[in-house]
Amino acid sequence: GFGVIDIPVYFHIVLPNANDVSSGQINSQMNVINSDFSNPNTNQLPSGATDFINDATDAEISFSLAGTFRYNDSRSSWGTNNAVKSAYPPITPDTHLNIWVCEIGGGILGYAQFPGGNSSTDGVVLLTGTLPGGNASPYNAGRTLTHEIGHYLNLRHIWGDGRCRQDDFVADTPASDGPNYGCPSYPTVNCKSADMTMNYMDYVDDACMYMFTDGQRNRMRAIFAPGGARDSMLN
Numbered sequence: 001g002f003g004v005i006d007i008p009v010y011f012h013i014v015l016p017n018a019n020d021v022s023s024g025q026i027n028s029q030m031n032v033i034n035s036d037f038s039n040p041n042t043n044q045l046p047s048g049a050t051d052f053i054n055d056a057t058d059a060e061i062s063f064s065l066a067g068t069f070r071y072n073d074s075r076s077s078w079g080t081n082n083a084v085k086s087a088y089p090p091i092t093p094d095t096h097l098n099i100w101v102c103e104i105g106g107g108i109l110g111y112a113q114f115p116g117g118n119s120s121t122d123g124v125v126l127l128t129g130t131l132p133g134g135n136a137s138p139y140n141a142g143r144t145l146t147h148e149i150g151h152y153l154n155l156r157h158i159w160g161d162g163r164c165r166q167d168d169f170v171a172d173t174p175a176s177d178g179p180n181y182g183c184p185s186y187p188t189v190n191c192k193s194a195d196m197t198m199n200y201m202d203y204v205d206d207a208c209m210y211m212f213t214d215g216q217r218n219r220m221r222a223i224f225a226p227g228g229a230r231d232s233m234l235n
């Protein structure tokens with residue numbers, strides 16, 4: 001197998017005043033994703049959650065800032081239909097993760113394209129206020145990007161976007177039947193076992209999500225293997 005996979009990242013800041021997002025804020029966001037994809041954070045898990053402590057993992061994926069592009073644009077509601085990507089196309093998406101920071105509208109924090117889609121729309125769109133220190137509290141610690149990169153690397157929501165028997169294709173995330181919000185206490189039971197509410201692929205507050213599992217790690221990394229949907233990233 002391969003060791004830590006490093007993904008080069010381009011940021012596209014698309015705002016009326018694109019300098020409103022500082023390079024310091026982008027560096028903070030880079031630090032958050034690098035920490036979240038490497039630190040298992042087992043110290044934060046409730047002591048009774050022994051299964052979860054065993055499942056929490058270093059995903060062995062890192063990110064390097066390859067460039068930041070700023071575009072002054074007065075549009076204030078880009079929506080979720082890739083309009084921002086048509087206006088400001090991705091740069092070498094076969095080898096780089098492209099991230100657009102803009103005002104999305106409709107209360108949407110972010111959206112991502114799963115692997116295998118059209119390269120002209122590949123990447124992640126992020127609401128400006130979700131950046132670390134932004135105004136989208138309690139979603140302003142930078143973990144919306146962690147969640148969206150999870151989708152970009154083939155992860156589904158832990159409830160599989162369906163009822164208890166709907167799979168997320170990851171064996172070690174327990175079944176659930178819908179998103180959890182806020183900062184749930186442990187155990188929170190919806191499908192006969194405790195939900196892994198603290199997983200990055202749930203909908204809880206940024207402060208209350210802090211783990212990927214071994215199964216999620218393997219599912220993400222599988223797309224980089226020869227023939228996988230993102231094998232072009234490893235050249």
Ligand code: ARG
Pocket residue numbers: 109110111112139143144145147148202203204205206209
């Ligand atoms: N609702 C968004 C999505 O499904 C992102 C949720 C992010 N949650 C958070 N705590 N930052 O892609």
Ligand code: ZN
Pocket residue numbers: 147151157
């Ligand atoms: Zn999601």
Ligand code: CA
Pocket residue numbers: 158167168169170171172173174175
């Ligand atoms: Ca599962």
